[in-house]
Amino acid sequence: MKKITKDTYVQWFTDMSFWRRFEDKCRSLYLKQKIRGFLHLYNGEEAIPAGLTHAMDMSKDRIITAYRCHILSMAMGVDPKKIMAELFGKVTGTSHGMGGSMHIFSKEHRFYGGHGIVGGQIPLGAGVAFADNYFNRGAVTLTLMGDGAVRQGSLHETFNLAMTWKLPVVFICENNQYAMGTSVERTTNLQDIYKIGLSYDMPSAPVDGMDPVKVAEASYEAIDRARSSKGPTFLEIKTYRYRGHSMSDAEPYRNKDEIEQYKKQDPILKTRDLLLKNQWADESQLSIIEEQAKERVEECVRFAEDSDFPPLEQMYDLVYEQKNYPFWGRI
């Protein structure tokens, strides 16, 4: 793995500050009804994409995830302006306004979505890895899911197939402890999610998801295993989301103390403290980074505001690769 240096921490602080700011802005834009549909925010989980992208080969590795997808796609290099435009439903969005918040995609950046059906993306991720194996490309696919998705049958069928065929895939559960409003302990007898992998003899481990270094180290080992044809790994990255499941969540299932406890381990705060403690940056430098994050987010909003909504005919144009498909009663 690349060495984790002062520059890495500065980059992490810069990225994570921007990501947090972006999601906070989405929240306020949702309340202003600029963003509609379902909106799932990533606040608190930022150490995961920071660590994963440090460990990945960013020239060829791939990511697929569920619907909490703005930040993971951004971490893969997708232009945040286009993501914001997608949330607005604008033609300049990542899917030209056809997907919305839950469905960010970028072929160019090897980001395979953005999937709204819980667990539906798990076999897709293994399939993306299947193709890399089929063509001997040496790329690895990181397949992310939440703690709710691990109770879907799709996970179990995919684990079995991926182990049988030794696919170059790393399965990652972002365990933020609540499947919407249902805590892990209420849904299972097996609360250590990583142990699910053990029943398929898949190397599996828990990871501290509040620390980008821990995420990077564990995922690098898993990616390396996948790349050297030794098959999949299952990582349970323990994290926490500060916001509700989605914007409509009044959070009756948890108390404020719990959230405050986790905020003490906040990856951005901890990175900030470390930069100051090691004298790798001073307050004023960090403030500049924070200001720049704010300005970049405003730039995204301006881009989205200034973009057009898609033309009516786009509704038909993107369904089939076939040109002139004879849609029933086309408008």
Added chain:
Amino acid sequence: MSSPVVKEMTFREVIAEAMSEEMRKDPSIYLMGEEVAEYNGAYKASKGMLAEFGDKRVIDTPISELGFSGIGVGSAMNGCRPIIEYMTFNFSLVCIDQIINNAAKMRQMSGGQWNIPIVFRGPTGSAGQLGATHSQAFENWYANCPGLKVVIPSNPYDAKGLLKSAIRDEDPVIFMESEQMYGDKMMIPQEEYTLPIGRADIKKKGKDLTLVSFGKIMKVAMDAAENLSKEGIEIEVIDLKTLRPLDYDTIIDSVKKNNHMVILEEAWPFASIASEISHVVQQRAFDYLDAPIRKINLPDVPAPYAPNLIEAWYPNVKQVINTIKKTLDIIK
């Protein structure tokens, strides 16, 4: 002596031949499913393919339709052109999420970034006394869903040409066969050919009534038409071959000429393909109809097991003849 231009082949042989011809040309195509490799196919529709292409491209799976369908779709997002076989489409219900939510939606939801060139194929419908869960026809379910194409041939010649087109298609195709057609024989051209998706066929010309059908029950339709021909009643039989997109024009042209229509379909009656065609025909050819359209579907019940009941359940030639005669006002 020159080699023969046609050769008698079974339905199962042309399925294997169509896949093999395409796989020889394009290394990104693979076949995956239960029993497709070492067993040579549960119905021998992939006989010899493991020997020719090896286990990297002809792939046995555990009984995990959800898992391997999703892997198929994912691999199609990354350069493969999979053929996913179901032992029967009755089993596709456990993976319908992957077909409807992923294969059919990916292109639209990604803003056109990923098309999914995949074929899901296998037998559909009933095949004798198999009980209710093994005797279902979901053609109209799949044909209801934008993003998919649905192809259902009724004979080996059509099956070969259409399957090759389905494999070459850049969009996801549901390709439906029948356990009761795999043994059907036909003379097949030895020269390569394809048939277009989205085009219906007039399998028998006639001037008195238009009979529309598709899939294995086309045999019942043709039998009924031949019988009526002996009585001097000339039925035009249309084989839809593709259900999505549906070739309405061929139907409308025929109805405008014949003024009477019956639709025969192996599926439950509610919201069936027959219901859909009835709607479009009354809309586009209302003034040409001399009698109400009649449709023959399965009874509105799951398939029974007992031999007398399943016989009564499946539409037969006599029922079709009677329905046609009623529509023509020959009998009451």
